[in-house]
Amino acid sequence: MNVCLIFCEQIDDSSAPISLAQLIQTANLAEANAPEEEKVKAVMIQSCQQYDPINYVRTTLGPPPPSYTCFRCGKPGHYIKNCPTHGAIDNFRNGTGYTKRLRTQLQQQQQQQQQKPPPPTPLMSFVPPAAVVTAAEHSKASSGSMSSVLAEKGIQREAEEFAQLVADQAGNWAASIQSREAEYKERRLRELLGVRMWKASLRVKK
Numbered sequence: 001m002n003v004c005l006i007f008c009e010q011i012d013d014s015s016a017p018i019s020l021a022q023l024i025q026t027a028n029l030a031e032a033n034a035p036e037e038e039k040v041k042a043v044m045i046q047s048c049q050q051y052d053p054i055n056y057v058r059t060t061l062g063p064p065p066p067s068y069t070c071f072r073c074g075k076p077g078h079y080i081k082n083c084p085t086h087g088a089i090d091n092f093r094n095g096t097g098y099t100k101r102l103r104t105q106l107q108q109q110q111q112q113q114q115q116k117p118p119p120p121t122p123l124m125s126f127v128p129p130a131a132v133v134t135a136a137e138h139s140k141a142s143s144g145s146m147s148s149v150l151a152e153k154g155i156q157r158e159a160e161e162f163a164q165l166v167a168d169q170a171g172n173w174a175a176s177i178q179s180r181e182a183e184y185k186e187r188r189l190r191e192l193l194g195v196r197m198w199k200a201s202l203r204v205k206k
Helices: 002-015 020-025 036-049 098-115 135-140 146-153 156-205
Strands: none
Touching: 020 036
């Protein structure tokens, strides 16, 4: 009789639902003997345990351990944020060499800009000396005697200098236009050549 009572008590203890604290420590909640509400609470608590502020990674303070090596320079004694090579552009390692090519392209562009002639000065910034001649004097003077009118007013030399300046300005302007047209044609040819090479590569892949 006593043996039966002890056996029944053990059965009753095993079938009794476990508490929420025990459910949280249980790995397999599907086979746990507990109500569904308690299981849901345990699942929610278990899913949030790894995001608890206690488990956050703290910032490194003090000197690094002897086994730590910097991931940038590969030397011990300092963290990567305190690496002496931090921010050194010349020591930047890139397998494609993109940084070096970009630097050379910029240098070539700067040299080409320096070799270009300066832009022409606008003609409207100069007041033509011939404008000093009044309309009455211009009507009196014929086409052949205009130089004499300018000579009388003492501005013949200024008029010649102004005409020479206009001619020089026009020559510089024409040269700049020709150089820009040549650059545009060269750039256009390069683009067309690149498109043709790209199409040829697609045909080869097919």
